[in-house]
Amino acid sequence: MSNYIEQYQDIFAYFEQFVSFSDEEKIGFSSLLNTRMYKKGETITAIDSVEQHLTFISSGIVRGYYLKGVDHFTYFIGFSNAFVSAFSSFTNQTPSEVGLEAMTDVTVYQMRYSDLQILYNSSKEGERMGRFAAEQMCSVYETRLMNLFTKSATDRYEELVVNEPRLILTIPQKYVAEYLGIQPESLSRLKKQVMIKGTNR
Secondary structure, three states, rough: OHHHHHHHHHHHHHOOOOOOOOHHHHHHHHHOEEEEEEEOEEEEEOOOOOOOOOOEEEOOOOOOOEEEOOOEEEEEEEOEEEEEEOHHHHHOOEEEEEEEEEEEEEEEEEEEHHHHHHHHHHHHHHHHHHHHHHHHHHHHHHHHHHHHHHHHHHHHHHHHHOOOHHHHOOOOHHHHHHHHHHOHHHHHHHHHHHHHHHHHO
């Protein structure tokens, strides 16, 4: 097996949940990837910069944020085994209205926009893999948006506790509250309510 496939085996394990690719296809895709490590608090993509990378989180947690006045607000939190990008900036190659930041020490695999275009133009299988990554990322964003519109804050918090307990334990409460779309004081009340509810079951 190619060293490329061994090096990036977690990204291919992610792909293979949904679709299979040959070793040759994997080698072509992974040869265009670069591994990068970011320290906690380090900027991955800055607001007003042009997003140049499609990024897969191998380990760690990444925050997506936007600027309102002088304050940053969290709109997205990405965990290991997921794609993340300032996607509108990436696809249109225009300055980004959002930023990405490492919330913990993070290891990512990145593919440049220019390399992804080469992949699209040179290989049908490579195009399929690249587009699949983009589609999965869009699906995550859409699910996140629909949860904000259709579920109560209590439901969103309980879902977070079940699906991503590491977020509750690792991330400052300010960011958890922003992610849930509520105020920090509301989060404190929610936590107490859910705890009482759990002890009464």
